[in-house]
Amino acid sequence: MRQDVHFVTLSTPDLDAARGFYVDGLQWTPLIDVPDEILFFQIAPGLVLGLFDAAKFAEDTGADVPVPASGVTLAHNVGSADEVTEMADRAITAGGSIVVPPEPGAFGGIFHAIVRDPNGVLWEIAHNPGWHVTDEGTVSFD
Structure with missing residues (x-):
């Protein structure tokens, strides 16, 4: 396996607060913004930061709703x-x-x-x- 990371995805209990912080406050431009689900930001060549609603993250991973x-x-x-x-x-x-x-x-x-x-x-x-x-x-x- 190549030594690469392409996505860093974090469970996010309050996606609206994340949007306010990163988009409105820090002026980051979303790569994709799916309300009530996930925010993606291109943070480096070939690297994306995902902020995933905690309940949707749990649904996707099959785990309990994770803590931050x-x-x-x-x-x-x-x-x-x-x-x-x-x-x-x-x-x-x-x-x-x-x-x-x-x-x-x-x-x-x-x-x-x-x-x-x-x-x-x-x-x-x-x-x-x-x-x-x-x-x-x-x-x-x-």
């Missing part, structure tokens, strides 16, 4: 510490809540903040000067 994702963070890397603060402020204005305010990270020489979206999804917003993406899309760490 835990033990997981999604990360957004930016070009400077100032951008970390700006993005964290924007996420708060969009309806998110701060978990870790913008500060130097304990690991890897980064500056970061952690924000929770309205459904409990944790986002790390980070400036990591040692993180690079080549023109071909390969990630490297210095």
Whole structure:
């Protein structure tokens, strides 16, 4: 099996709150928006983030209605510490809540903040000067 991930799909207890946060607040453009079911966002070449209504997610997977994702963070890397603060402020204005305010990270020489979206999804917003993406899309760490 190839080492690829094409979809990250999260069970979302309140799809309208997610829409308000990502579309209205952060100004993300949905790839597909099916009311009362799922929101898809193209987040990288060949990679889609899905926010799936929790009851529909349970129906699709045959599992009990799952709780919001835990033990997981999604990360957004930016070009400077100032951008970390700006993005964290924007996420708060969009309806998110701060978990870790913008500060130097304990690991890897980064500056970061952690924000929770309205459904409990944790986002790390980070400036990591040692993180690079080549023109071909390969990630490297210095």
